[in-house]
Amino acid sequence: MDDVVIIGAGQAGGQAALSLRQLGFDGKITLIGDERYVPYERPPLSKSFLAGDVPEERMFMRPAEMYDEKNIAWLKSTTVVRVDRQTKQVHLAEGQPLPYGKLVFATGGRVRKMTCPGADLPGIHYLRNIDDVHGFRARLTSGLKLVIVGGGFIGLEVAAVAVKRGCEVTLLEALPLILNRVTAPEMSAFYTDVHRSAGVDIRTSTTVSAFEGAGKVERVITNHGPIDADLVIVGIGIIPNVELAEAAGLAIDNGIVVDECARTADPDIFAAGDCTNHFNVAVGERRRLESVPNALGQGKAVALAIMGKPEPVTEVPWFWSDQYDLKLQMTGLPKPGDQTVIRGSITDRKFSISYIREGVFVACQSVNMAKDFLQSKKLIAARHKPDLAKLADSDISLKDI
């Protein structure tokens, strides 16, 4: 069997390696990661791990020994710098090139950085890795003036943890609404209220033009004036790591272009996770997704494709976010202009928003309504056209609509 080399030891790469063994692959598997950890779950980085509720070893997908047991060669702290498709070799930052029979890109993404004056001052942090958390977690203590840049999920989750630890939190969002790209205005308004009542100072339509300070960040300069800061955490999105694949001549379009079975146009090269732009069967269009279910689903798809049994990923995209006592669960991919139907009670913090496009149920976002989350997946997969009056009645379960 062809040797498999996997670039990137995140959840997509880890899953591809484990699934290959589960499917009976008996060739050599090399999993190369530039971090010093075996594949781990990133979601707790802005939630339970940041809060200090979960120890580091509980973050790992599988214990390190398991990779030995499964005969998966894991190269830690190792960076791939070039892929040569002619000689079928990957070149490392140090050491001999590695030959491959089949190659998997699971290179994920890296944080988008601020570029304004002062952006390099000490005290400005980002959040993608375990080591990023180690870089600032101990400082999140009572009275710390924390400024968070970005009102997406990561910024809001960090705000929830930090305010609970007694920090004075100011969160800046450039757009008029937080969570603007991903939810309906009602959901944005709900989370704005929740955070404000917890003590987070949310400032929307606020853009950062500079950071200032003597030797470390002390102030954030915005279009509405300066804000004092002891620490800044930036969460303004990621950039997919596609440069290696691009230099190797693979098609790139906001991600490495793959089909619904995680295959590139090169029959020996596959890609999975945040770095891919894939045809998503469940939503019927090309997307690049940043979610654990997608990374795991495509990781499995890669293994199936390598084993000669390609199967499309058909799962409806889903995501979650934990803030305070609120569990937000999301299925499908809403778009601006979708009609929305609210079920349950926003004031009781138990409700869901369904998204309807041309009469079809396309997405659902539920707060503390796990049943709607689970049942909505089936409606989305079936491209169901619901009766809107019934949909608005939370006494009727989604499965009975």
Ligand SMILES: Cc1cc2nc3c(=O)[nH]c(=O)nc-3n(C[C@H](O)[C@H](O)[C@H](O)COP(=O)(O)OP(=O)(O)OC[C@H]3O[C@@H](n4cnc5c(N)ncnc54)[C@H](O)[C@@H]3O)c2cc1C
């Ligand atoms: C703070 C935070 C909270 C999140 N919360 C949620 C959540 O609640 N729910 C959810 O579904 N998703 C969440 N996500 C997103 C989710 O974690 C990602 O979608 C998922 O980790 C993607 O996995 P991946 O394997 O594709 O990429 P990554 O996890 O980015 O892994 C890629 C790995 O490849 C390495 N690499 C890249 N290039 C090279 C190279 N040239 N050589 C060697 N190694 C390389 C990278 O350093 C990295 O270790 C969160 C992410 C973060 C950061």
